[in-house]
Amino acid sequence: MSESSSGVNTLSNSLPKSHLSHYSELGVAHLPASVHQSPDSGLGSTPLPSSRFRFTSWHHLPQCDLTGDQLTCPRVREGPSDEEFIQREVYSLCVEQWKKKRIEKVGQTWEERRKENWENCVELNLSYQDLGDAFQQENFVRILRRLIRVEKLQLVNNSLKNLSSVRLPRCRILNLQQNYLVSLCQLPKLPAVEQLCIAENAISSLEGLDALKSSPLRSLNLTLNPVTFTQDYRARVFSCLPNLETLDGVPMLPGDQIHTGFHFPRITRMCNIL
The missing domain is CATH 3.80.10.10 (Ribonuclease Inhibitor)
Incomplete structure (x- = not known):
């Protein structure tokens, strides 16, 4: 199992070759200087290539062939942008109009x-x-x-x-x-x-x-x-x-059945004439 940039676990055998080759070509020079690895990680001082994508959703990654059905637990939670929060305050009385603008803009x-x-x-x-x-x-x-x-x-x-x-x-x-x-x-x-x-x-x-x-x-x-x-x-x-x-x-169980009625035994009377 490996961890993707969006914080979800992926099946290593389901990663397309193009995605793996893309990560193997990424150099250390393109990585943030703030990324550090622990000495006992077995990777030395070289940061993981996926660290540069730690704030990006998986389907926004460039040259990424991963699809949602290849992820064990894909992260789909998103939040509105700052501009959308402003629109909520300004157009609080026009919710339907705001939704229409958001759909056209963030589609x-x-x-x-x-x-x-x-x-x-x-x-x-x-x-x-x-x-x-x-x-x-x-x-x-x-x-x-x-x-x-x-x-x-x-x-x-x-x-x-x-x-x-x-x-x-x-x-x-x-x-x-x-x-x-x-x-x-x-x-x-x-x-x-x-x-x-x-x-x-x-x-x-x-x-x-x-x-x-x-x-x-x-x-x-x-x-x-x-x-x-x-x-x-x-x-x-x-x-x-x-x-x-x-x-x-x-x-x-036997007690889990509803009895709609009760059946009483039939009573018969016999008259013997001597």
Whole structure:
């Protein structure tokens, strides 16, 4: 494993040859003088070539052939520029107008869009992105909408509040643990989901669970949500999801079935005539 300039781990065997050759040609003369290596690093006093890119996102690197699906945990968090912050203060009463200007000004180029390559991601980890600004949330949702082929997706601890506008048509495994979801209606559309983890959110009711009824969902985790303390919680979940096998890590038990009525034994009377 090696560390990329954007602070993410990359698979060394997935690095294109052109990217490796580009780094091998970089000389020490082009590096900042403030970069130092520890004596026990085994590299002597020569700084790493990637140090000059430590403040640059991977898809902004010149002559970089890396795509988003080749990174173990790509860093996608971005912040608005200083000019955008000024526009927020000046046009606080005209939010829609400001958004239009920002989209026209900061729109992605085709080259940047190609390097991200989200459409071809099959397994992706976008956890712990520290999305503290509305701009970052919007950019994150934009990326999620491009995941049309992803099958395994990790979105742990991203302060996500609403993903109802996102559709993940091929996603089989989704982890939304430690976010700010308050309702199952805020989940993305998951027609192919088999394993879903929504633990440690703020879901207080089962409203919206019907949307998962037609999916092949076999495992659901709602641990540490307020809804797990409601009456007949497990029975109501199993009755709504016919394909469900495991809830909160516990397989379906005999007591997890709702009995709609009681069957009393039939009483018959016999009269013997002597």
